[in-house]
Amino acid sequence: MLSHKLQVRFYETDALKHVSNTVLVGWFEAAREPLFKLFTPEMDLDNWPIILASYKVDFLAQIFMGPEVEIKTGISRLGNKSCEVYQQVWQRGELCAEGRTTLVHFDYQQQKSTPLPDDVREKLQALWVEA
Template sequence: MSDPQDARPLPFATQEPLRFRDMDPLGHINNSVYSTLLEQNRIAFQDQPGGFREARGQSAVLATQTIDFVREMRWPGTAEVRLGIGRLGRSSIQIHQEISFEGALIARARCTQVLIDDTTRKAVPLSDEQRTMLAPWMVDAQDG
């Protein structure tokens, strides 16, 4: 399986400031903070024009998340978090992300979000409109 992050840069980026409170006793940014940085990036993607939008009565929920830690990160500074869309399923969206700091790759992450109905809490299919919204952000439509 090829890694789309090796092929080209992920197209959506945010700058996420690191906080003093993000450090662990060893002076590293605590590994639990990485999930928050990734979440902030996904929320910013959904909030910006041209990002993914749920239809009324739908929510995108996190089903899986995997983080590969490449090197440590230390306060102070600002992390760059990038995002690209991988494979689209019937009701799922595969998201590739990476965290960089001072020009160095810190972590790679993959997650799957599933679109659900707010009332039934069951998966609902992505609409053609939603697929069109995600198309410009695709990094590897064949990645699985």
């Protein structure tokens, strides 16, 4: 799995003194950047080849400001035109959240999904995890 470490920032906490539930979606997206670069190494937003179709987050334990968090990212499903990204949030050695995001290879000019390129598929397969 890919790994992305970060410090919890004060503004990411809520009145209950833990990380707000809205923050994890942003963390997961930031940790998916290496996957985006598999599709478009230059991160060319004028020729962006993917679209987010769905995401789900399961909260397993509270996350607090202070200790570093680690986002782990892998691929849990690989289809013809899409893939499912499986992600975890760890803090102090504890699994605190899991997320699944479906990314679709997409042609914005034609407004339709297209098959994953073979070279990208191969790179995604290298990140396979059982989830």
